[in-house]
Amino acid sequence: MPGDYFFGQYEGKLLTVLGSCVAVTLWHPRLNLSALTHFLLPGGKRFDPEDTHYGQAVFAQLQLDMARFGTHPSEYQKGLFGGGTQLQPKQGSNLNVASKNVRFACEQFAELGWQINQQALGGSYRRISLDARTGKITCTDLQDPNQLRIRA
Structure with missing residues (x-):
């Protein structure tokens, strides 16, 4: 869901649905660590390092979690998804x-x-969808707003 953050070991699939939000995915093949984030905005007026509704907190937390597990960012497969819109913004x-x-x-x-x-x-x-066992990411474009529900 929006603002959710997961980093750790998991034996299944992690799922999220994105509109204008952005998700960062990480997968560590040797340690089988996965991360899936879902942030709504880049930052807030008052930075709260634990509020993962904001990208600032997401990137800070990802770095802390990598260090907590004794890993380096170069060891991970990384993905970046989202920022979609069904509407054309006004130019400028x-x-x-x-x-x-x-x-x-x-x-x-x-x-x-x-x-x-x-x-x-x-x-x-x-x-x-991020398969936490294999690191495989499935990205499905959604054209119908009724598809914006998460299904297992």
């Missing part, structure tokens, strides 16, 4: 949340020196 508008989210996430990856192994940014809404 600074109110396009999807674009702001995508720009923020890409800037964070660049600043941290992280390579994106798989991505689907912009465009339509999506359902993301």
Whole structure:
């Protein structure tokens, strides 16, 4: 769900549905660690490092969790998804949340020196499934708003 954050070992599939939000995925093949995040906005006026509704907190928490498990970011397969919109924003508008989210996430990856192994940014809404056992990510474009429900 929006604002949810998972990092750890899991024996199944992690799922989320994205509109203008952005998800970061991580998978560590040797330790079988997975991460799936879902942030709504790049940051808030008052930064709360535990509020993963915001991208600032997500990237801070991912780094803390990697360190907590004694791992390095280069050991992970990384994905970046979301920032979709079903509406065309007004040209020059600074109110396009999807674009702001995508720009923020890409800037964070660049600043941290992280390579994106798989991505689907912009465009339509999506359902993301991360198989925590294998690291396989399935990204499905959603055209019908009725598909925006999470199904196992």
